[in-house]
Amino acid sequence: MTRLWDRPEPGAGAGDEHVARARTLAPTIEAAAEQIERERRLPDSLVAALHGQGLFRLLLPRSLDGAEVDPVTFVRAIEAIARADASTAWCLCQASGCSMSAAYLRPDVAREIFGRDPRAVLAWGPGPDARAVAVEGGYRLSGTWSFASGCRHATWLGGHAPIYGPDGTLRRRPDGAVDSRTMLFPAASTTLVDVWDVSGLRGTGSDAFTVTDLFVPHERSIARDDPAERQYPGPLYCFPMGSLYASGFAGVALGIARVTLDALVELATEKTPRGFKRLLRDNAVIQSQVGRAEAQLRSARMLLLGSLDEIWAAVGRSGVLTLEQRMLIRLAATYAIHEAKEVVDTAHHAAGATSIFASSAFDRRFRDMHAVTQQLQGRQGHFETVGQFLLGLDAATTFL
Numbered sequence: 001m002t003r004l005w006d007r008p009e010p011g012a013g014a015g016d017e018h019v020a021r022a023r024t025l026a027p028t029i030e031a032a033a034e035q036i037e038r039e040r041r042l043p044d045s046l047v048a049a050l051h052g053q054g055l056f057r058l059l060l061p062r063s064l065d066g067a068e069v070d071p072v073t074f075v076r077a078i079e080a081i082a083r084a085d086a087s088t089a090w091c092l093c094q095a096s097g098c099s100m101s102a103a104y105l106r107p108d109v110a111r112e113i114f115g116r117d118p119r120a121v122l123a124w125g126p127g128p129d130a131r132a133v134a135v136e137g138g139y140r141l142s143g144t145w146s147f148a149s150g151c152r153h154a155t156w157l158g159g160h161a162p163i164y165g166p167d168g169t170l171r172r173r174p175d176g177a178v179d180s181r182t183m184l185f186p187a188a189s190t191t192l193v194d195v196w197d198v199s200g201l202r203g204t205g206s207d208a209f210t211v212t213d214l215f216v217p218h219e220r221s222i223a224r225d226d227p228a229e230r231q232y233p234g235p236l237y238c239f240p241m242g243s244l245y246a247s248g249f250a251g252v253a254l255g256i257a258r259v260t261l262d263a264l265v266e267l268a269t270e271k272t273p274r275g276f277k278r279l280l281r282d283n284a285v286i287q288s289q290v291g292r293a294e295a296q297l298r299s300a301r302m303l304l305l306g307s308l309d310e311i312w313a314a315v316g317r318s319g320v321l322t323l324e325q326r327m328l329i330r331l332a333a334t335y336a337i338h339e340a341k342e343v344v345d346t347a348h349h350a351a352g353a354t355s356i357f358a359s360s361a362f363d364r365r366f367r368d369m370h371a372v373t374q375q376l377q378g379r380q381g382h383f384e385t386v387g388q389f390l391l392g393l394d395a396a397t398t399f400l
Contacts, residue, residue, distance in 0.1 A: 018069055021053040022080040029084035036087055040196055041152040041205030051119045059096040061232050064114045068236055071308040075251040082255025086368035087203030091150040093248035097241045098122040103232035104222040113156055123150045124158030132161040138217040141183050144210040152205040157187050181223055183216040200371025238321045242400055246333035249377040254301050256369045257340035261293055263361035264347040273352060289350055293343045300339035304332040326400040327389050334382040344369040
């Protein structure tokens with residue numbers, strides 16, 4: 001008899017090869033977990049292994065030897081990596097989202113950045129003090145950008161900045177919005193700043209980088225997610241980068257929660273808590289918590305994957321991603337992140353004193369999970385945005 005959780009999941013089949021590649025690397029990633037945590041970045045040998053399986057190219061166009069996978073496959077692959085190590089999964093998700101910029105570059109420029117080097121990786125982060133001055137042929141860029149996950153193994157970096165005229169006037173678009181672009185430049189042209197000493201997701205190496213008066217040709221800049229600049233067709237690039245970031249980082253959270261809950265189930269079959277005569281699994285409270293956590297995790301995962309599967313099919317027919325569909329992705333992704341956190345918190349507490357040891361299966365994952373919720377993708381304010389939309393109010397679309 002087939003159990004409910006043995007049935008095929010949404011999207012399973014089409015991208016199984018890429019998910020299988022991710023799972024194949026799991027033992028290698030797990031073996032490197034302590035080194036990743038200690039060195040606060042991915043080891044060169046692991047980066048090489050990830051490149052060998054093509055995992056940095058999941059969202060890159062096929063014309064550039066990318067996989068151009070569907071969103072469900074992307075989430076499942078990231079989730080599989082996160083079960084082995086969350087920092088590795090986070091770096092892959094970040095780099096994959098950045099690589100979608102290839103669809104907005106002139107083909108020869110896209111090949112220069114992503115096609116010539118099979119180990120090409122683009123990384124970027126926010127830079128509130130950045131500015132780009134328009135000059136002949138391009139821009140003079142200055143600024144510092146932080147939270148640049150994976151910048152230590154990146155070959156190219158990106159800096160988003162508002163555009164100023166030579167006279168210092170801030171440029172605006174016809175609708176009044178500030179004119180801004182993301183500039184792409186070789187990683188070797190920047191100065192990296194080691195700032196990433198944090199509690200969770202330590203191995204992402206999300207350091208800062210800075211440039212001063214760096215010339216960037218106009219053709220190496222993009223207006224993110226602007227349909228007018230899109231050079232590459234295909235339903236994947238109807239999705240804004242933000243939708244794939246949200247979905248992928250939700251996959252990181254789901255992977256952390258899955259492996260943490262599994263660790264609790266295993267511990268419960270072995271541990272007899274102090275002062276008790278029976279195993280942890282014989283405790284009625286633990287039984288109830290495990291059952292409820294399993295329901296939370298599976299329901300959140302199915303909402304995310306099911307929504308992405310339906311939306312992917314619809315976009316394939318229409319060639320358009322609607323605002324309502326973007327709202328649903330944001331809702332499902334944010335919900336998955338916070339339900340995953342609840343599962344991890346439940347497992348961490350239920351494990352008792354075992355969970356406080358760095359060598360346990362719980363400590364690093366607890367810290368990683370709480371780092372995920374502190375990032376932009378984990379903001380609870382996203383629920384407010386979706387609620388405003390459902391109630392017919394004006395809702396901000398910045399982080400959709």
